[in-house]
Amino acid sequence: MFSIGELAKQVEIKITTIRYYEQIGLIKEPMRSLGNQRRYNEAHIKQLRFAKHARELGFTLEAISSLMEMEATAKNDCGKIDQIAKQHLQHVKDKIVLLIKLQTELERMVSGCDNKCYVIESLSDHHLCTTEHKLTVLEDSKAR
Amino acid sequence: MFSIGELAKQVEIKITTIRYYEQIGLIKEPMRSLGNQRRYNEAHIKQLRFAKHARELGFTLEAISSLMEMEATAKNDCGKIDQIAKQHLQHVKDKIVLLIKLQTELERMVSGCDNKCYVIESLSDHHLCTTEHKLTVLEDSKAR
DNA sequence: TCTTGAAGCTCTAGTAACTAGAGCAATTAT
DNA sequence: ATAATTGCTCTAGTTACTAGAGCTTCAAGA
Known part of the structure; x- marks a missing residue:
């Protein structure tokens, strides 16, 4: 105790x-x-x-x-348990794909700061982007 | 209007x-x-x-x-702007690394469902893990 | 001009997974 | 016995929204 x-x-x-x-x-x-x-x-x-x-x-x-x-309760209901884990795995995979796209875009933005601010410009105009990047799937854990 | x-x-x-x-x-x-x-x-x-x-x-x-x-206000304060963008980029990068570790671990869990439930076992015992995976850095955007 | 239906208004509360603090009670060590 | 530590409950704050109640305003047609 x-x-x-x-x-x-x-x-x-x-x-x-x-x-x-x-x-x-x-x-x-x-x-x-x-x-x-x-x-x-x-x-x-x-x-x-x-x-x-x-x-x-x-x-x-x-x-x-x-x-x-x-x-x-049901030690042997491996199917459902596996399903939850697989679902989560898919979620993680999807997120990785998305984050890599974001990474690409952010790197492109940050790199080119010569005279005028490319970050602001990029954010102002979506057409300057090279990849699609929408956080449509995301919802995330917050832990520490 | x-x-x-x-x-x-x-x-x-x-x-x-x-x-x-x-x-x-x-x-x-x-x-x-x-x-x-x-x-x-x-x-x-x-x-x-x-x-x-x-x-x-x-x-x-x-x-x-x-x-x-x-x-x-200050169109030309490119330094601070860039800093925010870079910081975010680093955040995204860190997250990718972490998620890939999680992916590895989850895949290992899910794959081995032969007789006893490996998912539950893995979750019960951290020592069965092969990689370190702590969501220490994370806090995430939730969008749609 | 009147009426009606769509659109807009404010305010409150709910979401996920906690964290922090107030104000008090119990436990432990000296 | 007393003081320091730990624990208790309850409330509210965090992020980025979303949904709903109950009411008002607007625009268009009769």
Whole structure:
């Protein structure tokens, strides 16, 4: 049994984030001490490590929640689990393609600063662009 | 002079977004009709086109705001403008590197679904990973 | 000129995944 | 016993929008 502070150190997740995960139902509510403080066990460590790792790989909390549920109930429903992972993989791939286009465009902009500002000019006039670059697919994880 | 609806069509930005840009001070407040409706001119079109293009390239609204200000005041302060663009470029580059690592890891996970679920296993145990993948740098644009 | 339907207005709240702070209570160490 | 640390809840802020309620204004036709 450990406090939220100890848990936070163990798993390297901020205290506030742990409480947030509990609030949204991602992790199970822990026991409480007589004085109403949270008391955790090994199971919580496992759960949080799983969540942390998945977040680092860019899974959304929603996806993580699904994965956890599946793990807990039907160990063998490999199909759905794989589907979530594959979907995410595709998402990552799409994003890479897009970012490389952006990179190209930005490099072109930045390189040519001789007399007049090419950055401003490029931004003012889309026709100066060589590639298509629309952030249409994107929505992204924000982590630290 | 055109209404917000006409402007929205011209620049292909949603009405609500235009009002939002005004609210946060990204674009100038337009004149109003006698009945208090917004009336725009060519200058607003230019401003919004600029903003849209920059957003598509992944610049934050804050960066766009800075760029616009610089364009309006000191046409020749190419250094700062270039700095913002370069910074963004670096951000994009960093992200690409990271996403490629994630791609590797996810592909490894997904591929090996023979009997037991490798996805869950991998997520449960970080040591099974071959590359480092931490979304430490990330914070991302969300656009459409 | 009157009416009606489309378009516009403001204000509030919701999205994802947290983070920060106020103001108070419990725990731990001395 | 007391002080320092840690924990508690609740609220609000972050980014870049989007959606909806409830109301007003505009433009066009009868």
